[in-house]
Amino acid sequence: xxxxxxxxxxxxxxxxxxxxxxxxxxxxxxxxxxxxxxxxxxxxxxxxxxxxxxxxxxxxxxxxxxxxxxxxxxxxxxxxxxxxxxxxxxxxxxxxxxxxxxxxxxxxxxxxxxxxxxxxxxxxxxxxxxxxxxxxxxxxxxxxxxxxxxxxxxxxxxxxxxxxxxxxxxxxxxxxxxxxxxxxxxxxxxxxxxxxxxxxxxxxxxxxxxxxxxxxxxxxxxxxxxxxxxxxxxxxxxxxxxxxxxxxxxxxxxxxxxxxxxxxxxxxxxxxxxxxxxxxxxxxxxxxxxxxxxxxxxxxxxxxxxxxxxxxxxxxxxxxxxxxxxxxxxxxxxxxxxxxxxxxxxxxxxxxxxxxxxxxxxxxxxxxxxxxxxxxxxxxxxxxxxxxxxxxxxxxxxxxxxxxxxxxxxxxxx
Numbered sequence: 001x002x003x004x005x006x007x008x009x010x011x012x013x014x015x016x017x018x019x020x021x022x023x024x025x026x027x028x029x030x031x032x033x034x035x036x037x038x039x040x041x042x043x044x045x046x047x048x049x050x051x052x053x054x055x056x057x058x059x060x061x062x063x064x065x066x067x068x069x070x071x072x073x074x075x076x077x078x079x080x081x082x083x084x085x086x087x088x089x090x091x092x093x094x095x096x097x098x099x100x101x102x103x104x105x106x107x108x109x110x111x112x113x114x115x116x117x118x119x120x121x122x123x124x125x126x127x128x129x130x131x132x133x134x135x136x137x138x139x140x141x142x143x144x145x146x147x148x149x150x151x152x153x154x155x156x157x158x159x160x161x162x163x164x165x166x167x168x169x170x171x172x173x174x175x176x177x178x179x180x181x182x183x184x185x186x187x188x189x190x191x192x193x194x195x196x197x198x199x200x201x202x203x204x205x206x207x208x209x210x211x212x213x214x215x216x217x218x219x220x221x222x223x224x225x226x227x228x229x230x231x232x233x234x235x236x237x238x239x240x241x242x243x244x245x246x247x248x249x250x251x252x253x254x255x256x257x258x259x260x261x262x263x264x265x266x267x268x269x270x271x272x273x274x275x276x277x278x279x280x281x282x283x284x285x286x287x288x289x290x291x292x293x294x295x296x297x298x299x300x301x302x303x304x305x306x307x308x309x310x311x312x313x314x315x316x317x318x319x320x321x322x323x324x325x326x327x328x329x330x331x332x333x334x335x336x337x338x339x340x341x342x343x344x345x346x347x348x349x350x351x352x353x354x355x356x357x358x359x360x361x362x363x364x365x366x367x368x369x370x371x372x373x374x375x376x377x378x379x380x381x382x383x384x385x386x387x388x389x390x391x392x393x394x395x396x397x398x399x400x401x402x403x404x405x406x407x408x409x410x411x412x413x414x
Contacts, residue, residue, distance in 0.1 A: 021231050028174070030220075038252070047260050051200070051260075053211075054253060068365070084224075109304055112300045114339075120146035123145035150335075153332065212403070218361055219360065351404035363394070
């Protein structure tokens, strides 16, 4: 989702109606859209569910590719559709648009909160045993680094023109994933960690968490309408989806297997926390993990800021710059509070995957396509497949959300 938004913004429909992007360029943007911070937690997902749970990764990838194709079909039905909220409105009116917008903005909010947790955990890994004592109150290293990261990010959220930042960030998703995977491989084969863990074949109890994290890795569907609109030869979009999902799934699977072989059941929710910090390969992986959230935070926050500003009384928007600074600052502070209160990256991203990614990337395209195309009235393969996605997706959302919340509450009590 986080990379998807930046790609979507750089190729907004208003500027690409002519369709000028080639097949290769669209594939490039698609891969960047799917690639994201999910790669850091995917070894933890495999460790949670066991070796056989990797089957779910491939099944979710196939389902995500199919629902991406459904978005294309919905757009073919109505040429005025330019975004996922437009699809929601075309299917279910203003309520449909509202629900899709809520799901997308809530997902963005929790993802950027995850950014701060990621920054705090990994900086604390590099600079261990750091803390600050103020009047008898001890602020841990992780908490200090979350606050420091927020201060560094703060000036970027005040910017209203993010054009230059967008052009840089739109190309970082795939590159960061490849660097991360190569660093992990280097660490496991050359730098001495070794691939020695046997792991568990299958763990039923960990399946909800594993599936939720797998789903989080494919929360990229909001970018697909922009990708489709931008293409010169739109009939090739199905092949674009196939290429993008195949490449990203191979990278995700390789990272999951490598991480699980290296650390087994002891793998952390962020695999960077397992890496020996004195090794060069570890530092490359950690620095790669640290840089992306800093550069992407303002981009991910922008749609939420715009949504909040849109519901404010008109007299607030007359002082546009001040309103932007105040709203973006308050939202940043609120994510800091959540990150300090719920500092559990893996469980928070599992919650995002189960509750929000499944909704936006699987349920919305499937249900909206059934309604727009009228397929829900016709018994056939399409109807069966889409109802299957709906019921399985709903089950994943229910069990995954329950499991994630249970784990968060449990760790909050410790």
